[in-house]
Amino acid sequence: MVRTYKKGVIFDLDGTLIDSTGKLARDVSETYARLGVDVSPEYSKGRDWESLAEELGVDYKVFWEEFCRRKTWEESLASGEVGLFPDTISSLEALSSAGVPLSLVTKSTLEDTQTKLYHFDLWKYFSAVEPVSPREESKLDGMLDMIDFIGDFFTPMKKVYLVGDSRGDVDLTDKITFFTNIPSEGIYVNRNGEVLEGYESVQNLTQVKEIILGNGR
Secondary structure (H helix, E strand, C coil): CCECCCEEEEECCECCCEECHHHHHHHHHHHHHHCCCCCCHHHHCCCCHHHHHHHHCCCHHHHHHHHCCCCCHHHHHHHCCCEECCCHHHHHHHHHHCCCCEEEEEECCHHHHHHHHHHHCCHHHCCEEEEECCCCCCHHHHHHHHHHHHHCCECCCCEEEEEECCHHHHCCHHHHHHHHCCCEEEEEECCCCCCCCCCEEECCHHHHHHHHHCCCC
């Protein structure tokens, strides 16, 4: 049966639904240290990795190959270094219960994405999950694939929300609208209260939920 929801949500994972920013910043810093470049975790936190590599004069493929030697997600999850944000489950539950189709596009390998989603039992909330290889694909490609996929199961969407904790997660709204003819809106989540100019900026997922559910079906 075709469902009648008129809007969908594409979430980012790391730093948006799970609290992994510290791990990733440390991983990036340690990767550059092995490459002979001094980058503090604080400086790399929340940065687009390709832009950072370009700024530092490091070939991104070289960075990524070295980055893959980092501490595994299994180790970080087992140690408690990575956890869920307090409002992740309640927000996903509320959106899912309201009939809003949720999907996930994340710059991560399939294996790492599965590890994180299974550990926190998050698979059940998403209509579809699209891991995007940080080395081979763009997040835009993943989002376009996701919209096509969801469109096979839901009536044509009237709006798509892109929700994430970095500019790269939400800065694709114009391109999404251009390629799909579906209006899109970015919601930038920063728990420190930072604002991203040109986008709805919030401090938590509860606010994300309220924006989406408050804008009608």
